[in-house]
Amino acid sequence: MATVPLIPYDEAKPEARAVYDNIMQTRKVNDVNNFWKALAHSPDLLKHVWERAQEVMKPGALDAVTKELIYIAVSTANSCEYCVHSHTAAARAKGMTPEQYAELQAVIAMASTTNALATNMQVPVDKQFDQS
Amino acid sequence: MATVPLIPYDEAKPEARAVYDNIMQTRKVNDVNNFWKALAHSPDLLKHVWERAQEVMKPGALDAVTKELIYIAVSTANSCEYCVHSHTAAARAKGMTPEQYAELQAVIAMASTTNALATNMQVPVDKQFDQS
Amino acid sequence: MATVPLIPYDEAKPEARAVYDNIMQTRKVNDVNNFWKALAHSPDLLKHVWERAQEVMKPGALDAVTKELIYIAVSTANSCEYCVHSHTAAARAKGMTPEQYAELQAVIAMASTTNALATNMQVPVDKQFDQS
Amino acid sequence: MATVPLIPYDEAKPEARAVYDNIMQTRKVNDVNNFWKALAHSPDLLKHVWERAQEVMKPGALDAVTKELIYIAVSTANSCEYCVHSHTAAARAKGMTPEQYAELQAVIAMASTTNALATNMQVPVDKQFDQS
Amino acid sequence: MATVPLIPYDEAKPEARAVYDNIMQTRKVNDVNNFWKALAHSPDLLKHVWERAQEVMKPGALDAVTKELIYIAVSTANSCEYCVHSHTAAARAKGMTPEQYAELQAVIAMASTTNALATNMQVPVDKQFDQS
Amino acid sequence: MATVPLIPYDEAKPEARAVYDNIMQTRKVNDVNNFWKALAHSPDLLKHVWERAQEVMKPGALDAVTKELIYIAVSTANSCEYCVHSHTAAARAKGMTPEQYAELQAVIAMASTTNALATNMQVPVDKQFDQS
Numbered sequence: 001m002a003t004v005p006l007i008p009y010d011e012a013k014p015e016a017r018a019v020y021d022n023i024m025q026t027r028k029v030n031d032v033n034n035f036w037k038a039l040a041h042s043p044d045l046l047k048h049v050w051e052r053a054q055e056v057m058k059p060g061a062l063d064a065v066t067k068e069l070i071y072i073a074v075s076t077a078n079s080c081e082y083c084v085h086s087h088t089a090a091a092r093a094k095g096m097t098p099e100q101y102a103e104l105q106a107v108i109a110m111a112s113t114t115n116a117l118a119t120n121m122q123v124p125v126d127k128q129f130d131q132s
Numbered sequence: 133m134a135t136v137p138l139i140p141y142d143e144a145k146p147e148a149r150a151v152y153d154n155i156m157q158t159r160k161v162n163d164v165n166n167f168w169k170a171l172a173h174s175p176d177l178l179k180h181v182w183e184r185a186q187e188v189m190k191p192g193a194l195d196a197v198t199k200e201l202i203y204i205a206v207s208t209a210n211s212c213e214y215c216v217h218s219h220t221a222a223a224r225a226k227g228m229t230p231e232q233y234a235e236l237q238a239v240i241a242m243a244s245t246t247n248a249l250a251t252n253m254q255v256p257v258d259k260q261f262d263q264s
Numbered sequence: 265m266a267t268v269p270l271i272p273y274d275e276a277k278p279e280a281r282a283v284y285d286n287i288m289q290t291r292k293v294n295d296v297n298n299f300w301k302a303l304a305h306s307p308d309l310l311k312h313v314w315e316r317a318q319e320v321m322k323p324g325a326l327d328a329v330t331k332e333l334i335y336i337a338v339s340t341a342n343s344c345e346y347c348v349h350s351h352t353a354a355a356r357a358k359g360m361t362p363e364q365y366a367e368l369q370a371v372i373a374m375a376s377t378t379n380a381l382a383t384n385m386q387v388p389v390d391k392q393f394d395q396s
Numbered sequence: 397m398a399t400v401p402l403i404p405y406d407e408a409k410p411e412a413r414a415v416y417d418n419i420m421q422t423r424k425v426n427d428v429n430n431f432w433k434a435l436a437h438s439p440d441l442l443k444h445v446w447e448r449a450q451e452v453m454k455p456g457a458l459d460a461v462t463k464e465l466i467y468i469a470v471s472t473a474n475s476c477e478y479c480v481h482s483h484t485a486a487a488r489a490k491g492m493t494p495e496q497y498a499e500l501q502a503v504i505a506m507a508s509t510t511n512a513l514a515t516n517m518q519v520p521v522d523k524q525f526d527q528s
Numbered sequence: 529m530a531t532v533p534l535i536p537y538d539e540a541k542p543e544a545r546a547v548y549d550n551i552m553q554t555r556k557v558n559d560v561n562n563f564w565k566a567l568a569h570s571p572d573l574l575k576h577v578w579e580r581a582q583e584v585m586k587p588g589a590l591d592a593v594t595k596e597l598i599y600i601a602v603s604t605a606n607s608c609e610y611c612v613h614s615h616t617a618a619a620r621a622k623g624m625t626p627e628q629y630a631e632l633q634a635v636i637a638m639a640s641t642t643n644a645l646a647t648n649m650q651v652p653v654d655k656q657f658d659q660s
Numbered sequence: 661m662a663t664v665p666l667i668p669y670d671e672a673k674p675e676a677r678a679v680y681d682n683i684m685q686t687r688k689v690n691d692v693n694n695f696w697k698a699l700a701h702s703p704d705l706l707k708h709v710w711e712r713a714q715e716v717m718k719p720g721a722l723d724a725v726t727k728e729l730i731y732i733a734v735s736t737a738n739s740c741e742y743c744v745h746s747h748t749a750a751a752r753a754k755g756m757t758p759e760q761y762a763e764l765q766a767v768i769a770m771a772s773t774t775n776a777l778a779t780n781m782q783v784p785v786d787k788q789f790d791q792s
Contacts, residue, residue, distance in 0.1 A: 001521055002254050002528035003352040035246070038253045038528075042366035045373070048448075049246065056242045061231035066198050067239050073202045074243035074380075076648040077209030079343040079739040082250035083243065084650055085261040088663040099193035102702035105648055107199050109705070110188045111206035111215065112644035113637040114167070114181065116734075118214040120604040120633055121170045122134050122612055124792060125397055129217040132388060132398035132434075133785055134792035135616040170792075174630035177637070184708075206644075208384040211475040211607040216386055220399040234438035237384055241441070244380035245373045248470075252340040252369055254348055256528060257661055264652060264662035264698075265653055266518050266660035267748040299510070302517045302660075306762035309769070313510065316576075320506040325495035330462055331503050334469045338507035338776075341473030343739040346514035347507065349525040363457035371463050374452045375470035375479065378431070378445065382478040385434045386398050389529055393481040396530035396566075396784060472780040475607040480782055484531040498570035501780055505573070505773045512602075512772035516736040516765055518744055520660060530782050563774070566781045577774065584770040589759035594726050595767050601730045602771035605737030610778035611771065613789040627721035635727050638716040639734035639743065642695070642709065646742040649698045650662050657745040 006037040015043035019050050026054070035082060064094045069104050076108055138169040147175035151182050158186070167214060196226045201236050208240055270301040279307035283314050290318070299346060328358045333368050340372055402433040411439035415446050422450070431478060460490045465500050472504055534565040543571035547578050554582070563610060592622045597632050604636055666697040675703035679710050686714070695742060724754045729764050736768055 009020055009031075020040075023032045039046040057067050068091035075083035091101075141152055141163075152172075155164045171178040189199055200223035207215035223233075273284055273295075284304075287296045303310040321331050332355035339347035355365075405416055405427075416436075419428045435442040453463050464487035471479035487497075537548055537559075548568075551560045567574040585595050596619035603611035619629075669680055669691075680700075683692045699706040717727050728751035735743035751761075 001349070001526040002256055003349060003525070004253050004527050006256075006528050033258050034255050035250055038255045039249065041362065042369065045249075045366060045370055049249065049373075052444075053242060053246070056235075056238045060235050061229060062201075062235045062239070066201065067235070069194075069198065070201055070205045070236060070239045071243045072648070073205040074209045074240055075247055076644055077206045078244070078247040078251075079647055080247035080250055081650060082255045082257055083247050084648060085257045085661070085663060087243075089261045097193060098701065102705060103188075103192050103194045103199070104202060105645060105702065106188045106705055107194070107202045108206055108644050108648055109641045109709075110185060111203045111219075112210070112640040114185070115207055115210040115212035115215050116604055116636050116640035117171065117177075117181065117633060118167055118212050119210075119607055120600070120612060120636055121136050122609060123166050123170045123214045124134055124138075125214055125217045126165050129221045129399070130397040131400050132402050133613070133790040135613060135789070136791050138792050173626065174633065177630060177634055180712075181637075204384070208380055211383055213383075213386060216384060217397070217399060230437065234441060237381060237438065238441055240380050240384055241377040241445075244376040248340055248372050248376035249369060251343055252336070252348060252372055254345060261663070262661040263664050264666050265658040265745070266520055267657070267745060268517050268659050270520075270660050297522050298519050299514055302519045303513065305758065306765065309513075309762060309766055312580075313513065313769075317506060317510070320499075320502045324499050325493060326465075326499045326503075330465065331499070333458075333462065333466055334500060334503045335507045337466045337469040338473045338504055339511055341470045342508070342511040342515075344511035344515055346519045346521055347511050349521045351507075353525045361457060367452075367456050367458045367463070368466060370452045371458075371466045372470055374449060375467045375483075376474070378449070379471055379474040379476035379479050381435065381441075381445065382431055383474075383476050385400050387430050387434045387478045388398055388402075389478055389481045390429050393485045393531070394529040395532050396534050468780070472776055475779055477782060480780060481529070481531060494569065498573060501570065501777060502573055504776050504780055505577075508772040508776035509769045512736055512768050513765060515739055516732070516744060516768055518741060530784055532781050534784075561786050562783050563778055566783045567777065573777075577777065581770060581774070584763075584766045588763050589757060590729075590763045590767070594729065595763070597722075597726065598729055598733045598764060598767045599771045601733040602737045602768055603775055605734045606772070606775040606779075608775035608778050610783045610785055611775050613785045615771075617789045625721060631716075631720050631722045631727070632730060634716045635722070635730045636734055638713060639731045639747075640738070642713070643735055643738040643740035643743050645699065645705075645709065646695055647738075647740050649664050651694050651698045651742045652662055652666075653742055653745045654693050657749045 002034075002038055004038050004041050006034055007040040008037065012040050013043055016040040016046055019043070019046050023050060033086060035086065065091060065096050065100070068094055068096065069100070072104065073108055073111075077112070134166075134170055136170050136173050138166055139172040140169065144172050145175055148172040148178055151175070151178050155182060165218065167218065197223060197228050197232070200226055200228065201232070204236065205240055205243075209244070266298075266302055268302050268305050270298055271304040272301065276304050277307055280304040280310055283307070283310050287314060297350065299350065329355060329360050329364070332358055332360065333364070336368065337372055337375075341376070398430075398434055400434050400437050402430055403436040404433065408436050409439055412436040412442055415439070415442050419446060429482060431482065461487060461492050461496070464490055464492065465496070468500065469504055469507075473508070530562075530566055532566050532569050534562055535568040536565065540568050541571055544568040544574055547571070547574050551578060561614065563614065593619060593624050593628070596622055596624065597628070600632065601636055601639075605640070662694075662698055664698050664701050666694055667700040668697065672700050673703055676700040676706055679703070679706050683710060693746065695746065725751060725756050725760070728754055728756065729760070732764065733768055733771075737772070 020032050068087055071087040152164050203219040284296050335351040416428050464483055467483040548560050599615040680692050731747040
């Protein structure tokens with residue numbers, strides 16, 4: 001169920017279709033995922049998000065798998081079902097091992113616990129952390 | 133401001149003081165951060181959190197900096213002020229470079245955007261992501 | 265799947281049925297949505313929520329569509345699947361255009377990005393914003 | 397307190413300074429807010445966020461005040477202190493009246509209540525909402 | 529710092545002042561907390577929130593302390609600094625013991641961990657939990 | 661749909677199977693819930709979470725039902741579908757009455773409203789709440 005139609009290639013506007021083509025060529029796949037088909041109702045937003053994702057997720061000071069781990073962490077904390085699924089799959093496709101996945105989960109679980117405790121006690125930030 | 137007193141070493145119960153000693157020895161510091169001084173009102177919880185943190189954050193399939201990046205990502209999405217500060221400092225202490233920090237931010241920003249869009253459109257998860 | 269039964273009209277308690285009647289008359293429909301059928305296990309809560317919703321969502325200093333856009337924005341940030349769906353439908357029923365929807369999404373996406381960045385850097389609030 | 401230095405104009409890199417100049421000219425002010433001074437440690441991210449914000453927040457199918465109301469709603473649900481402050485100020489500067497502000501709050505409060513209730517009961521989405 | 533003025537008794541509108549009087553009489557105090565002074569810019573919202581809070585928080589099937597513990601739990605998960613502080617104080621005033629507080633924290637920490645893990649793995653809900 | 665396989669007893673590793681046995685004996689059931697079957701891909705994490713849950717959720721200064729109410733409150737605020745379902749079932753199994761459930765919901769709804777309002781106005785915390 002979605003709040004918008006999932007637009008197939010044949011029904012997409014030319015500007016959206018151009019983005020679909022770019023996604024399929026870049027990822028060497030024959031179809032695009034539901035996220036892009038949903039976003040295609042707004043070709044501008046589709047184009048912006050795809051281009052920005054390409055820019056941000058390419059390997060740089062952080063490698064591709066590390067970037068996906070960070071993406072999964074944010075998506076989990078934000079309770080985004082779709083994003084958790086798609087980026088867990090992406091992380092595996094880029095080489096995340098089962099051992100790395102288990103440690104990712106342990107860190108997410110740990111952070112969730114201390115986040116809750118620090119917020120619950122409203123612990124004042126130690127002076128030495130300040131960089132401003 | 134906190135909801136609990138920040139308990140200094142001299143006023144801590146013996147069980148809490150033992151954890152303080154362990155923290156100071158492990159980290160080679162002369163005092164413990166506010167988080168631990170707040171948690172010390174419950175020595176059981178203090179001990180559990182410290183021991184689990186040691187276990188989870190040690191280098192394994194993921195290196196120490198990567199674990200801190202994940203911790204920062206979760207803490208940011210959970211809006212935990214204290215945790216964002218303490219783990220950004222920890223990441224730097226463990227070697228996070230300015231370039232890695234900037235890329236971490238770009239990934240967090242990107243994930244926040246697509247999380248919001250996927251949730252906003254309630255995009256159905258693609259079948260091929262299922263592992264169950 | 266729900267944590268409570270969805271109570272049909274015939275099985276609802278009289279106090280709940282009175283609210284169902286009010287909803288159906290107000291909205292000129294023959295049945296009430298699942299949200300109300302779920303809430304009907306507590307007629308007090310059902311009555312309070314329905315009455316308050318009527319009061320809050322009626323056009324005033326803000327028109328009806330603008331109120332629904334705000335509702336969608338909050339529901340998206342809170343990851344409420346049901347609320348995103350029902351208020352996107354409500355916004356359309358009240359006249360939200362596809363262009364407005366696309367801009368709503370762009371603003372939600374933008375806000376999600378800067379929310380994450382401001383929290384990630386713990387940017388201190390500029391003095392001039394203070395109204396207290 | 398921030399996790400990064402707030403970089404004043406004189407110490408900003410040329411690429412960051414160019415963005416500062418653009419912000420000051422666009423907004424007809426003599427200095428930029430802390431958010432931009434914090435983001436300036438990464439001139440790329442600074443430039444991207446500023447340019448995208450300009451694009452997204454300009455009046456279109458939704459007027460400038462409505463866009464700020466949506467921004468405030470998202471920032472509130474995401475607990476972003478800085479963003480709530482800066483966009484409440486922006487909304488007022490663009491013409492938000494006290495009456496609109498009070499209604500914005502009432503809608504945010506209402507949505508927060510029904511978000512919690514729908515999630516708490518895990519109400520299944522009514523079939524008729526589906527657009528996919 | 530606040531986005532609105534904190535309105536003292538002498539400057540409050542008559543409708544707001546009536547609520548202040550009611551709060552001070554009910555709680556046997558000489559002044560009202562900042563939350564009410566902030567909300568007083570909208571006497572309607574102030575009146576609604578105060579009256580609803582009185583109704584909801586009075587002892588019923590759940591005692592007064594249990595209600596405050598639930599309130600703290602929600603406020604922690606929602607990262608509401610003000611609410612965490614005011615309801616931790618309220619819980620203590622109504623009799624919450626240090627032992628209960630420590631256990632509250634342990635449950636919040638535990639729930640935060642399993643929430644993150646269940647969301648991270650997108651665990652399908654067991655059929656037997658369904659009540660709809 | 662899940663990001664990991666749900667591992668049945670016969671396919672679980674010995675360390676995971678030992679935890680399954682412990683769960684089934686403790687709860688006097690013939691199978692374990694999906695959450696544990698998902699977590700079983702990491703026997704270490706499975707063991708840690710189960711043992712900690714046993715420790716935290718046992719009656720102490722707070723009774724078993726109160727702990728489940730707090731768990732539901734956190735899970736609702738964190739939008740964890742699985743956790744809301746499993747802990748609502750657990751609360752009922754431990755004796756939560758329909759009246760207690762309705763009041764739990766009313767408190768969660770109330771807290772969600774004031775959380776949003778306090779955050780929206782960024783109300784400064786009253787000095788007298790400080791315990792640090």
